[in-house]
Amino acid sequence: MTTTPTTTAQATDLTEVAERLDADDTLAHVRERFLLPPHVVYLDGNSLGPLPAAVPPVLADVVTRQWGTDLIGSWNDNGWWEAPLRVGDTIGALIGAAPGQTVAGDSTSVQLFTALDAAVSLRPGRTLLVTDPDHFPTDRYVAAAVAERRGLDLRRVSPAELPRFLRDEGDRVAVVSYSPVDFRTGELFDMGALTQAVHGADALILWDLCHAAGALPVELDFLEADFAVGCGYKFLSGGPGAPAYLYVARRHHHELRTPLPGWTGHADPFGLSRDYTPAPGIARARIGTPPILSLLALEAALTAYDGVDLTAVRAKSLSLTGFLLRCADDLLTPLGFTSVTPTDPDRRGSQVSLRHPHAHALTRALADRGVIADMRAPDLLRFGVNALYTTHRELLTAAQCLRETAAEREYDPTPRTTGPVT
Amino acid sequence: MTTTPTTTAQATDLTEVAERLDADDTLAHVRERFLLPPHVVYLDGNSLGPLPAAVPPVLADVVTRQWGTDLIGSWNDNGWWEAPLRVGDTIGALIGAAPGQTVAGDSTSVQLFTALDAAVSLRPGRTLLVTDPDHFPTDRYVAAAVAERRGLDLRRVSPAELPRFLRDEGDRVAVVSYSPVDFRTGELFDMGALTQAVHGADALILWDLCHAAGALPVELDFLEADFAVGCGYKFLSGGPGAPAYLYVARRHHHELRTPLPGWTGHADPFGLSRDYTPAPGIARARIGTPPILSLLALEAALTAYDGVDLTAVRAKSLSLTGFLLRCADDLLTPLGFTSVTPTDPDRRGSQVSLRHPHAHALTRALADRGVIADMRAPDLLRFGVNALYTTHRELLTAAQCLRETAAEREYDPTPRTTGPVT
Structure with missing residues (x-):
């Protein structure tokens, strides 16, 4: 997965925010309970969760x-x-x-x-x-x-x-x-x-x-x-x-x-x-x-x-989705993406969905760069976060990758069958 | 699993028959495809088949x-x-x-x-x-x-x-x-x-x-x-x-x-x-x-x-159940067991069931000696054979164990819950 940083002060700012939030993450140690593949940002755990180390x-x-x-x-x-x-x-x-x-x-x-x-x-x-x-x-x-x-x-x-x-x-x-x-x-x-x-x-x-x-x-x-x-x-x-x-x-x-x-x-x-x-x-x-x-x-x-408090899971999940919405606002809205996920934390689950006419092709292009999200017909990109292992830094990486992919039009807009709808 | 041979010419005869039938078994090599535990005669594959090596x-x-x-x-x-x-x-x-x-x-x-x-x-x-x-x-x-x-x-x-x-x-x-x-x-x-x-x-x-x-x-x-x-x-x-x-x-x-x-x-x-x-x-x-x-x-x-002909499976299965019925006739009928499985090969599946009032306790005592069969309420002992791995020698061992267990009344007739009915 390669990313080139957006050449703005925004990017630096978002990086600092992500790093600070991850440093303060009381659930950070739980990530070790999952065998996540290296060099992959996995944001499809709301469709298929990754492999827990205990399995x-x-x-x-x-x-x-x-x-x-x-x-x-x-x-x-x-x-x-x-x-x-x-x-x-x-x-x-x-x-x-x-x-x-x-x-x-x-x-x-x-x-x-x-x-x-x-x-x-x-x-x-x-x-x-x-x-x-x-x-x-x-x-x-x-x-x-x-x-x-x-x-x-x-x-x-x-x-x-x-x-x-x-x-x-x-x-x-x-x-x-x-x-x-x-x-x-x-x-x-x-x-x-x-x-x-x-x-x-x-x-x-x-x-x-x-x-x-x-x-x-x-x-x-x-x-x-x-x-x-x-x-x-x-x-x-x-x-x-x-x-x-x-x-x-x-x-x-x-x-x-x-x-x-x-x-x-x-x-x-x-x-x-x-x-x-x-x-x-x-x-x-x-x-x-x-x-x-x-x-x-x-x-x-x-x-x-084990030993994980769901209140903490919820707090981190909201921090993650809130941060991703902010990344989307800063990096993606200017390129024609629209968020359909409520900004009100009380009305938000554990995912962020962005609308784009080439959602399908963009999802595939993201996957080629090691960012796994999914799409739902006809035009939604879905990013699921799981507080047990997702980091804020990963979400920034995903948003940056998506920005570059969209900006450079490096995706193939030919439709193809996706995995199961879940 | 220990067995003491029955002290009759019958036992020698049955042993010879078992060994000859096993020597002529064209499916003998298939047994290697299963990871059967040592020192166990497994005759419950009609309820839960054993672990295939490929799994x-x-x-x-x-x-x-x-x-x-x-x-x-x-x-x-x-x-x-x-x-x-x-x-x-x-x-x-x-x-x-x-x-x-x-x-x-x-x-x-x-x-x-x-x-x-x-x-x-x-x-x-x-x-x-x-x-x-x-x-x-x-x-x-x-x-x-x-x-x-x-x-x-x-x-x-x-x-x-x-x-x-x-x-x-x-x-x-x-x-x-x-x-x-x-x-x-x-x-x-x-x-x-x-x-x-x-x-x-x-x-x-x-x-x-x-x-x-x-x-x-x-x-x-x-x-x-x-x-x-x-x-x-x-x-x-x-x-x-x-x-x-x-x-x-x-x-x-x-x-x-x-x-x-x-x-x-x-x-x-x-x-x-x-x-x-x-x-x-x-x-x-x-x-x-x-x-x-x-x-x-x-x-x-x-x-x-793979490569196994079901006609050969059927022929061996009938040989196995036929041999077990013969063992039962010779070794078990005199001790109060009655077979309820048809002797006509055209009317016989791939198991032999014997009736005995202490079926439950006998099944447990057999298991303690390494012979795994099962029972169905109220009074049937079931012996399933699978031509892919069962041998005639194993069936003779099972019949001999059952004979000894019944003859020496070494079973506890207290009822207990069994595994699933299948």
């Missing part, structure tokens, strides 16, 4: 000793059987969920289906399922599918419009399915106010935490959220396609009926009984045999949070 | 280079995106499925739900869903759930009773969901005759291949089967909770509508379009982001089948 030795042990030597006995002796609940609780600690309410496993899409379907069953007679028109695609597709199958009408209502919508039609709403962070713009919504509004209509709220968990404090129990889902591979850095998770508030467990009654959620999974009897508690949301290698890699990855 | 180096590369260094770019550059279809085709080759009809991912329970729900949609107006009363628990639970949600009646009909049932009620049957192998007794059903009978009623057949794939030739295309599912972790040895797979015959693809429209099954998964448009072909059965570590471990494991 390779744990996975080698899981494969060679647990699977290879202990074989089938590992289900009991190495804790495989309990892993979905154990890892669920570990994630729960990061999202404000007391133990016994979170289970890890399957994909976010499957967990969304489970949560939406189960939530609809808890509000019989209500005919509307509400989701965000700008929600992540899988959230919208699964919501549409559940609505159709359960005979509900799907309504696409943005968080901003929700209070008015609920005043008019709240008594018909069964479930509202939202994300606290817009995956394109990085806008953060007020989880507390939205949860309260939904409960004011006696409806249920489902939060998709994919772009929030691990990046900022989430207080599911405190907010009295009903359901939540999320993936393990973004800020949690659990590995490609790491298992997802499902949170169901304890007060709903007794009545919880999931659409996928796999054998591992049975009250007596080894009893071979003819009919399905759900296990007590969140265990009833288990489905089939979990992918142990991916699940235990996720568990190892989560040790990167 | 550790591949997984180390996936973690360290692909994830750690190539990061998000691996979705394109290291073939992660195509992995579910690529691994699906590799499994397809083992179950008689031409390319483009099999997708790997999720758990067997999720794939069962997908297949049953999609199959019901292909037979509108039909009101019965048929499954085996002795089917594996998850198959029964998911069938009951799908029937209830789709407004069908569930009928539990054994394969033996199916022809008569179809004569009476065939015109009301939408789907029949069976396994070719009874997971308890090891009985093998006639997949061809049953498929034909189901088609004679213009209904659809779903085969659960968990206990068949990789153990014997399965000819889905030739039989004109409609749907099939299976797991990756039994005979395929893909690792604990390895991803499952779904086969849908090509003739159904155009009309296939799955209940779980995750974003990876979209025709344009990167387009962020508002509504779900299914991808062409089997790709529309993809759901969420797949667990790449587990999926690529499975892919590596499947190389154990």
Whole structure:
């Protein structure tokens, strides 16, 4: 990665600011918990988190000793059987969920289906399922599918419009399915106010935490959220396609009926009984045999949070995104970039998104220079920051690279397929 | 593991037979493809296959280079995106499925739900869903759930009773969901005759291949089967909770509508379009982001089948189970064991199950002596053989150990929880 400094006093100033902020970073030591490749600025951890140092030795042990030597006995002796609940609780600690309410496993899409379907069953007679028109695609597709199958009408209502919508039609709403962070713009919504509004209509709220968990404090129990889902591979850095998770508030467990009654959620999974009897508690949301290698890699990855205070994570994340917005203002706005990420810290997740008509080509050109960001169609460049390892200096490097790339028009504007949309 | 030979001419004779059969084994070299622990006779590969030698180096590369260094770019550059279809085709080759009809991912329970729900949609107006009363628990639970949600009646009909049932009620049957192998007794059903009978009623057949794939030739295309599912972790040895797979015959693809429209099954998964448009072909059965570590471990494991003819696998498997039945007759029947596995080779899968009132305690005592089998409630000891690595000598050792354990009553008859039921 090569960068030539912008020939202004600005650049010197930004460099000094970055160095000062990094010097004051109380989380700086946590970066060592990640095996980041040299000469790369990785700003796509909101899509695929990098490799935590704890993963390779744990996975080698899981494969060679647990699977290879202990074989089938590992289900009991190495804790495989309990892993979905154990890892669920570990994630729960990061999202404000007391133990016994979170289970890890399957994909976010499957967990969304489970949560939406189960939530609809808890509000019989209500005919509307509400989701965000700008929600992540899988959230919208699964919501549409559940609505159709359960005979509900799907309504696409943005968080901003929700209070008015609920005043008019709240008594018909069964479930509202939202994300606290817009995956394109990085806008953060007020989880507390939205949860309260939904409960004011006696409806249920489902939060998709994919772009929030691990990046900022989430207080599911405190907010009295009903359901939540999320993936393990973004800020949690659990590995490609790491298992997802499902949170169901304890007060709903007794009545919880999931659409996928796999054998591992049975009250007596080894009893071979003819009919399905759900296990007590969140265990009833288990489905089939979990992918142990991916699940235990996720568990190892989560040790990167050991002793880390999410309040500090949030403070640093805001410092990082605030600094990147300032770099963008100084270095990129003059070249035709527009930030779509809120400047108000209370309304900002852990990413910065810049609009540019050649977003796709620019992202590729940046990657060629060792700055990994991503883009979302049609014209957004996304820069995800993770307070566990991102530095302010890296963000300045990214902004400088982008400025040079754009200024010199050194990008190929031919469209090409990107990686997965996440 | 210590064994004292039974003091009869029988034992000498069985030893000679075992040694001759092993000496003539054309698949003997394949055993080297597995990292079997020393001093263990592993007869539980029908529940969790052992570690293939190809897995550790591949997984180390996936973690360290692909994830750690190539990061998000691996979705394109290291073939992660195509992995579910690529691994699906590799499994397809083992179950008689031409390319483009099999997708790997999720758990067997999720794939069962997908297949049953999609199959019901292909037979509108039909009101019965048929499954085996002795089917594996998850198959029964998911069938009951799908029937209830789709407004069908569930009928539990054994394969033996199916022809008569179809004569009476065939015109009301939408789907029949069976396994070719009874997971308890090891009985093998006639997949061809049953498929034909189901088609004679213009209904659809779903085969659960968990206990068949990789153990014997399965000819889905030739039989004109409609749907099939299976797991990756039994005979395929893909690792604990390895991803499952779904086969849908090509003739159904155009009309296939799955209940779980995750974003990876979209025709344009990167387009962020508002509504779900299914991808062409089997790709529309993809759901969420797949667990790449587990999926690529499975892919590596499947190389154990490179150059291996499933006809030879079947011949050796029958030799192994036939020999174990002979050992049981000679050494165990006199001590109160009864075989429930058919002696007719055409009706036998790749396991032998023996009934004994202390099955549970005996399985544990065997494990203490290094012979790993399992049990199924209430009274069956199961011995799975895998022609890729099991030897006749190992089966004789297992039978001798079991004889000694039972004869000397050296087992603790206190019940205890076992590992997962699979």
